[in-house]
Amino acid sequence: MRIGVLPIGKADAAMMVLIKENLARVFPDAACVVIDEKIPLREEAFDKKRKQYQSNVILSxxxxxxxxxxxxxxxxxxxxxxxxxxxLSFVFGEATCPGKAALISLWRLKPEFYGDAPNMQLFLERALKEAVHELGHTLGLRHCSRSSCVMHFSNSISDTDIKQSLFCDKCYLHVKISINNLG
Ligand SMILES: [Zn+2]
Ligand SMILES: [Zn+2]
Incomplete structure (x- = not known):
């Protein structure tokens, strides 16, 4: 499986590299790259009433x-x-299920968003969990009832902090089959 990490708008370049490197740990047989292309965050995606961006517009x-x-x-x-x-009032990410495209937002993953002190390791861990989760959806996985599985739905940041960045046995089996079918 070949995974490309695509920065959109002002997403930090160093963070892209860190996400790429950590993804390679969860998907050891995958080749991960940062895509040398920058997609602007389009104003059409902005909802003036909600003061948030429409996830589906960016995902497309x-x-x-x-x-x-x-x-x-x-x-x-x-x-x-x-x-x-x-x-929903917000999402950490969205993906085509199954499909080729996944999207995560870093916005609500920063400890500062919740009034906590900056913590790069925690921030990166959260980003990795959400990235693996959305990539799991692209491989056809639905939400998992196990709270420790990366495919558990995160309704809030505490759900993200509780779950691991790894798939449970059942989800991992599905991932392996899906990756094998990619050829
Ligand atoms: Zn999900
Ligand atoms: Zn699971």
Whole structure:
């Protein structure tokens, strides 16, 4: 599996490298790269009433990139802005399930967002969990009832902090089968 990490808007370049390196640990057989392309965060995606960005609009941009990059099986867009879907007050990410495109937002993963002191390690750990979670969706995985599994749904940051960055046995089996079917 070849995974490309795609920075969107003002997403920090150093963070892209760290996400890429950590993804390679969770998906040891995958080749991970940072895509040398920057997609702007379009104002059309901004909802003036909610003061947040529409996740699906950004995800379709990621999908466009995934179609162009035929050498990649998956593209993970990373945005540093508050994103939402209409039925929820916010989302940490979204993905095509199954499909090639995944999106995560760093906005609500920073300890500072919750009034806590900056903590790079915690921030990165959270970003990795959300990245693995959304990539899991691209491999056809649904939400898992086990609170420690990376595929458990995060309703709040404490859910993210409770879960691990790894798949449970059941989800991992599904991941392995899906990756094998990619060829
Ligand atoms: Zn999910
Ligand atoms: Zn699971």
């Amino acid at each position: 941009e990621v999908q466009g990139c995934a179609f162009r990059k035929t050498g990649l099986n998956r593209v993970l867009g990373v945005v540093d802005a508050d994103i939402f879907v209409p039925e």
